Amino acid sequence: xxxxxxxxxxxxxxxxxxxxxxxxxxxxxxxxxxxxxxxxxxxxxxxxxxxxxxxxxxxxxxxxxxxxxxxxxxxxxxxxxxxxxxxxxxxxxxxxxxxxxxxxxxxxxxxxxxxxxxxxxxxxxxx
Amino acid sequence: xxxxxxxxxxxxxxxxxxxxxxxxxxxxxxxxxxxxxxxxxxxxxxxxxxxxxxxxxxxxxxxxxxxxxxxxxxxxxxxxxxxxxxxxxxxxxxxxxxxxxxxxxxxxxxxxxxxxxxxxxxxxxxxxxxxxxxxxxxxxxxxxxxxxxxxxxxxxxxxxxxxxxxxxxxxxxxxxxxxxxxxxxxxxxxxxxxxxxxxxxxxxxxxxxxxxxxxxxxxxxxx
Numbered sequence: 001x002x003x004x005x006x007x008x009x010x011x012x013x014x015x016x017x018x019x020x021x022x023x024x025x026x027x028x029x030x031x032x033x034x035x036x037x038x039x040x041x042x043x044x045x046x047x048x049x050x051x052x053x054x055x056x057x058x059x060x061x062x063x064x065x066x067x068x069x070x071x072x073x074x075x076x077x078x079x080x081x082x083x084x085x086x087x088x089x090x091x092x093x094x095x096x097x098x099x100x101x102x103x104x105x106x107x108x109x110x111x112x113x114x115x116x117x118x119x120x121x122x123x124x125x126x127x
Numbered sequence: 128x129x130x131x132x133x134x135x136x137x138x139x140x141x142x143x144x145x146x147x148x149x150x151x152x153x154x155x156x157x158x159x160x161x162x163x164x165x166x167x168x169x170x171x172x173x174x175x176x177x178x179x180x181x182x183x184x185x186x187x188x189x190x191x192x193x194x195x196x197x198x199x200x201x202x203x204x205x206x207x208x209x210x211x212x213x214x215x216x217x218x219x220x221x222x223x224x225x226x227x228x229x230x231x232x233x234x235x236x237x238x239x240x241x242x243x244x245x246x247x248x249x250x251x252x253x254x255x256x257x258x259x260x261x262x263x264x265x266x267x268x269x270x271x272x273x274x275x276x277x278x279x280x281x282x283x284x285x286x287x288x289x290x291x292x293x294x295x296x297x298x299x300x301x302x303x304x305x306x307x308x309x310x311x312x313x314x315x316x317x318x319x320x321x322x323x324x325x326x327x328x329x330x331x332x333x334x335x336x337x338x339x340x341x342x343x344x345x346x347x348x349x350x
Contacts, residue, residue, distance in 0.1 A: 029140065029145075030149060032137075033147045033149065034191075036150070037150040038191050040226070041191075052191065069193045070153070
């Protein structure tokens with residue numbers, strides 16, 4: 001049985017949409033399988049560090065990112081640690097310093113603030 | 128929904144389950160290699176040197192999804208770690224179970240020498256038991272029986288020949304140092320608790336003769 005050492009929680013919008021589930025649904029089967037395998041192992045890991053995790057994004061206001069590759073794309077999950085859990089707020093890809101969607105960091109900062117202010121719900125990652 | 132039921136639900140999709148196999152190599156293997164490096168206290172540089180690969184390639188091998196390692200590459204990595212590599216076809220349930228139970232924090236595979244050390248110790252003990260007490264480490268516990276016909280006088284005289292039997296003997300540093308083929312040493316025969324009467328031990332020691340005076344377990348402490 002898996003031992004989850006780090007909890008990952010997902011941002012749920014005011015409209016009730018799990019944004020991480022939305023991101024996951026848009027992945028190809030291989031991207032989904034790779035994301036599953038990566039996130040499963042990272043949840044079993046206590047001490048997140050490079051190359052899997054970049055703890056401080058430039059101008060990220062406390063945001064970090066999980067990083068892995070799949071289908072020749074750099075995948076990112078932006079989020080932050082709070083109270084022993086890691087909160088995933090935006091899933092995206094990254095190529096040559098540019099995120100796709102391009103406004104991913106901006107959205108991530110907004111979602112982060114909403115979570116910190118307890119304006120929105122979060123749910124355990126269970127995709 | 129728990130992880131097991133979740134993964135089996137996903138595996139019903141043929142596209143997903145085929146991708147799942149690939150993800151075990153593309154993403155799962157890097158976690159295994161990193162765990163092995165950490166458990167052995169080794170660096171990427173060490174692995175690069177041992178495999179004859181360039182360090183950027185090693186870096187790629189330990190980055191999830193960055194490379195698709197082929198079997199030959201994995202064989203070289205296994206050779207560097209001096210461990211085995213199992214490449215075989217398995218049911219999805221087995222692969223899913225492996226993926227589920229893999230723990231990147233505690234995963235470790237011993238190298239051959241480490242793996243064989245306990246086996247060799249056991250073999251050494253077994254071999255020695257067949258010959259009498261000829262080798263061993265201080266503190267080793269041996270199951271022995273004083274040889275019939277020798278123990279009576281020898282015990283009284285402070286020497287005894289051991290062989291396979293039912294009594295326990297513990298090797299001490301001095302007996303190990305002696306290292307003679309059939310270890311003759313000073314012993315103190317003490318009855319094993321609840322297994323032999325003190326009186327019987329004394330009688331047996333004095334009796335000698337053709338009958339085995341040690342029909343039950345006796346603890347023999349080599350001094």
